[in-house]
Each structure stands twice: as C-alpha cells, then as structure tokens.
Amino acid sequence: MNVLLKNSRLVMTQGLINGEWVDADQKATLVVDNPATGEELVRVADMGAAETRRAITAAHGAFPGWSATSANQRSLILETWYDLIIKHQDELALILTAEQGKPLAEAKGEIVYGAAYIKWFAEEAKRVYGDVIPAAQAGRRNIVIKQPIGVVAAITPWNFPSAMLARKIAPALAAGCTIVCKPAAETPLSALALGLLAEQAGVPAGVINMVVGSDAPAIGNELTGSKWVRKVTFTGSTPVGKLLMKQCADTVKRTSMELGGNAPIIIFDDADLDQAINGALISKFRNSGQTCICSNRLLVQSGIYDRFIERLSEAVGEFRLGNGQDATTTHGPLITDKAALGVDEKVQDAVAQGARIVTGGAPSDQGSRFYQPTILADATPDMRVFREEIFGPVAPIFKFETDAEAIELANSTEYGLAAYLFTQNLSRIWKVSEAIDFGMVGVNETAISSEAIPFGGVKESGQGREGSKYGLDDYLETKLICLGGL
Ligand SMILES: NC(=O)c1ccc[n+]([C@@H]2O[C@H](COP(=O)([O-])OP(=O)(O)OC[C@H]3O[C@@H](n4cnc5c(N)ncnc54)[C@H](O)[C@@H]3O)[C@@H](O)[C@H]2O)c1
Numbered sequence: 073m074n075v076l077l078k079n080s081r082l083v084m085t086q087g088l089i090n091g092e093w094v095d096a097d098q099k100a101t102l103v104v105d106n107p108a109t110g111e112e113l114v115r116v117a118d119m120g121a122a123e124t125r126r127a128i129t130a131a132h133g134a135f136p137g138w139s140a141t142s143a144n145q146r147s148l149i150l151e152t153w154y155d156l157i158i159k160h161q162d163e164l165a166l167i168l169t170a171e172q173g174k175p176l177a178e179a180k181g182e183i184v185y186g187a188a189y190i191k192w193f194a195e196e197a198k199r200v201y202g203d204v205i206p207a208a209q210a211g212r213r214n215i216v217i218k219q220p221i222g223v224v225a226a227i228t229p230w231n232f233p234s235a236m237l238a239r240k241i242a243p244a245l246a247a248g249c250t251i252v253c254k255p256a257a258e259t260p261l262s263a264l265a266l267g268l269l270a271e272q273a274g275v276p277a278g279v280i281n282m283v284v285g286s287d288a289p290a291i292g293n294e295l296t297g298s299k300w301v302r303k304v305t306f307t308g309s310t311p312v313g314k315l316l317m318k319q320c321a322d323t324v325k326r327t328s329m330e331l332g333g334n335a336p337i338i339i340f341d342d343a344d345l346d347q348a349i350n351g352a353l354i355s356k357f358r359n360s361g362q363t364c365i366c367s368n369r370l371l372v373q374s375g376i377y378d379r380f381i382e383r384l385s386e387a388v389g390e391f392r393l394g395n396g397q398d399a400t401t402t403h404g405p406l407i408t409d410k411a412a413l414g415v416d417e418k419v420q421d422a423v424a425q426g427a428r429i430v431t432g433g434a435p436s437d438q439g440s441r442f443y444q445p446t447i448l449a450d451a452t453p454d455m456r457v458f459r460e461e462i463f464g465p466v467a468p469i470f471k472f473e474t475d476a477e478a479i480e481l482a483n484s485t486e487y488g489l490a491a492y493l494f495t496q497n498l499s500r501i502w503k504v505s506e507a508i509d510f511g512m513v514g515v516n517e518t519a520i521s522s523e524a525i526p527f528g529g530v531k532e533s534g535q536g537r538e539g540s541k542y543g544l545d546d547y548l549e550t551k552l553i554c555l556g557g558l
Pocket residue numbers: 227228229230231232236254255256257288289290291292293307308309310312313315329330331332333363364365461463489533534
C-alpha cells in the first residue's frame with residue numbers, strides 16, 4: 073500500500089455488505105493506481121455477481137427497520153455523518169486526489185460539496201409532506217402520503233468519486249430507502265471511506281452496502297435484474313445509462329439518470345470579457361475538463377472572437393500541470409492512458425479538418441495521462457469536438473454572427489445537461505435562456521452547482537434531478553389512502 077494511504081485510517085480495501093467489511097469471495101483484488109504516476113496505491117476487493125446478490129439481500133433485509141425510523145432519527149444520523157466528513161475532509165481529500173488525480177484544492181472542494189448534499193437532505197428528511205384532498209363524496213377523505221421507494225442501487229463515476237455518491241446516498245437514506253452502491257473501479261477508495269464514516273455516524277447494518285468490482289456489467293446485471301431493487305440511480309456516460317435503462321425495464325424500476333453533456337458556452341460581443349474568461353476557465357478546465365458540465369463548445373461572436381482567444385490563451389498559459397498532491401499544481405492528469413489517447417484523437421481530428429492550434433494540441437511530457445491544455449480556433453460543427461463529449465482540457469472555439477445562429481449551434485446536440493451564456497443584454501438573456509434546450513443554464517456564471525439547485529439534464533443527458541427541494545421526489549412513492557364510510 074502507498075505510504076501516504078498506509079497511515080490513513082479511512083482507507084478501506086474491502087466491500088461493505090450488511091455491516092461487515094468483507095473480501096471478494098475468491099479473495100480476488102483489483103489495483104487502484106495513482107493517475108499522476110501510474111503507481112499502485114492499494115489493492116481492493118474485486119467483487120462480482122454473488123457478492124452483489126448478498127448486498128441486495130442485506131439492503132432488502134434492512135429496509136423495514138430503516139424505513140420505520142422517524143424522519144428526525146434519520147436526519148440526526150445524516151447530520152452526524154456530515155460532521156464526520158467535515159472533520160476528516162483533509163484526509164478524504166488526500167485519498168481522492170491519490171486515486172482520481174485532481175489537485176488537492178479541488179478534491180477538498182469536492183468533499184465539502186458532497187457533504188453539503190448530506191446536510192441538505194438531513195434537513196429535507198423532515199419535510200416529506202402529504203396532502204388531504206377534499207372528496208367529491210360526503211363521508212370520504214382522500215389522503216396522500218409519501219413512502220420510501222425501497223431498495224436503491226447507485227452506480228457512480230470516477231470523476232467525482234465522493235460527491236456523486238453522496239448526492240445519491242443522502243436523499244435515499246433521508247427518504248427511508250436502503251442502498252447498494254457500486255463506485256467506479258478506478259476510484260473506489262473515496263466511496264469506501266464514506267461508507268466507513270456512515271457506519272461511525274450510526275447508519276445501521278445493511279442500510280448502506282458497497283460493492284467494488286472490475287466486472288461492472290456483472291454487478292450491473294444483478295442490480296438491474298433483481299426484483300428487490302426498486303430504483304437504479306446512475307451517474308455516468310449516456311451509452312451506459314441507456315443500457316441500464318433497458319435492463320431496468322423488465323422489472324419496471326424507477327431510474328434516475330445523470331448522463332453525459334456537451335455544454336455550449338456562448339460569448340456575445342457585449343459580454344464582460346473578464347467575466348467570460350473566468351467563466352470559461354472554470355467551466356472548461358475544472359478537473360482537467362473531466363466534468364459532465366464542462367464547456368465542450370465555446371461559441372464566440374465574431375466581434376469579440378480575437379480578443380477572447382487572446383485573453384483565454386494568456387490565462388491558460390498560467391496553468392501548471394502536475395501531481396495533484398503538489399500545492400503548485402493547477403491541473404492534474406486524465407484518469408487513464410485510454411482517456412488521454414481519446415482526447416488526443418479528437419484534437420487531431422479537428423486539426424485534420426482545419427482547426428488552428430492556439431496552444432497545446434498534444435500529450436504532455438509530464439506522463440502518459442497528462443494532456444496539454446489546448447485551445448483550438450476555427451473549429452467547425454463537422455469536427456468530433458463539436459459532436460462528442462471531449463472530457464479533457466481542450467477548448468474548441470466556434471465563431472458565430474447572430475443570436476439565432478448561436479441558438480442553432482447550441483441546440484445541435486443530442487445532449488442537454490448544462491449551457492452557459494455571457495451577455496449584458498437582459499432581453500437576450502431571457503430569449504436565449506428559454507430557447508436553448510438544456511436542464512441548467514448559467515448566465516454570466518459557470519459555477520452553477522450546489523446542493524440547493526435541481527441538478528440534471530434533458531434529452532440524452534438524463535432524467536430526474538439531484539439536490540434541491542426536488543431531489544427527494546426521486547426516492548419516494550406517492551400513495552392515496554381513500555378513507556370512506558365516515
Ligand atoms: N450528469 C452528471 O451529473 C454526470 C456527473 C459525472 C459524470 N457524468 C458522465 O460520466 C461519464 C464519465 O464517467 P465514466 O467514464 O465513469 O462513465 P461510465 O459510464 O463509463 O461509468 C460510470 C459507472 O458505470 C459503471 N458501468 C460501466 N458499464 C457498466 C455496465 N454495463 N453495467 C453497470 N455499470 C457499468 C462504471 O463502472 C462506473 O461505475 C461522462 O460521460 C460524464 O459526462 C455525468
């Protein structure tokens with residue numbers, strides 16, 4: 073085990089099933105490595121279908137007890153869990169950076185961001201209200217109550233290994249559900265650490281179960297096929313989301329899908345250029361471009377085009393690629409060699425079709441998973457960087473003339489997660505915000521995420537919302553009780 077992690081009391085290497093930390097059945101293990109160096113950090117249990125079935129059984133067995141706890145009891149446990157995460161945020165951030173690669177400051181921000189969902193739903197747990205509906209007939213009362221949906225399966229990605237899981241477990245437990253979690257095999261440690269702290273917070277055995285394994289389809293087949301699992305909540309790529317939705321159809325499971333994105337950031341001539349540059353830097357290069365709401369297409373009006381490119385290039389020149397544990401690092405590696413190769417393929421496709429490299433445009437010599445922060449000018453909709461989610465530190469810039477053209481370009485995608493626009497014109501803000509087909513629109517701001525907003529997309533970016541006052545609905549069923557003979 074890596075010396076850094078060896079001293080941590082939060083590094084768990086086994087799965088969590090029914091309150092027990094257990095090895096894989098055949099003692100199989102998978103390697104978790106440091107994307108900055110490629111070195112092995114630790115080996116963790118490599119579980120599969122059999123362990124997943126036991127985890128589902130545990131969650132099923134724990135559901136009656138957990139769903140019967142009072143909202144106040146669930147709220148108190150979630151608050152305690154939140155306090156423990158905040159207390160251990162530095163150690164959790166070190167673990168996250170080690171396995172995912174993002175700079176420590178971003179990792180710490182993610183830990184606190186994920187914890188905020190736990191605190192939010194600790195409060196929302198106490199606000200699950202019903203209705204009394206006036207009946208048309210005398211002597212009758214129509215009463216509506218909300219009940220937890222049951223056993224939930226949560227499958228999460230590697231890019232935000234702590235926050236994406238926290239924003240699923242929190243509403244599930246707040247609603248009274250129990251849960252089986254499958255984190256990404258690339259980054260299981262952050263999830264397992266959350267599970268350990270949840271136990272310490274008093275979450276009863278079987279309420280949270282965690283299955284880690286390299287055979288994601290085998291685990292997924294069990295989670296989507298089990299009649300005891302009533303809901304699947306997934307955060308990840310659109311192709312996998314579509315597959316999981318199909319697999320859930322046989323048992324008519326509820327699904328929440330937080331899928332891929334292809335965000336446009338639209339910079340109009342009248343934009344505050346400082347605001348626009350800052351917004352582009354955050355939304356394009358956070359987590360080295362590996363976020364679902366990254367600006368994937370920079371649409372810049374012709375009047376500001378050259379100045380925007382010049383200013384963005386200057387700012388990108390200040391980036392410092394490196395190991396996320398180094399305090400001077402501003403941007404870390406991509407998650408795998410394959411990811412880095414995929415980014416370079418998209419860049420070379422654009423260059424081959426006429427894009428002009430303003431800066432970067434090739435892998436970095438820092439290591440096989442590092443890619444140079446890249447700005448491509450003269451990009452066109454024929455290029456892969458227009459159609460595909462880049463998921464890397466590459467900013468393709470597209471020129472437009474009119475508002476109508478910007479709206480048309482923005483909407484020319486099957487995705488619909490986030491979009492951004494920068495302008496000082498109030499009429500244009502309303503017209504464009506309402507005309508573009510995305511679940512979330514940032515106006516003169518790209519740091520839009522928080523636990524208080526309904527996070528989610530439309531079209532092939534998914535269904536359902538996470539966080540906000542809306543987020544609990546995805547974990548509740550609505551029941552009518554018609555009281556007659558009164
Ligand atoms: N909308 C959001 O909130 C959001 C947030 C983060 C990431 N994402 C998206 O996630 C993608 C990047 O993450 P990723 O590479 O981990 O995505 P991915 O879809 O490859 O994997 C996501 C999770 O699904 C699991 N998985 C993969 N195939 C599976 C299968 N057949 N059955 C069951 N589970 C399976 C993986 O092991 C992982 O845990 C990007 O498209 C990004 O936009 C979306």
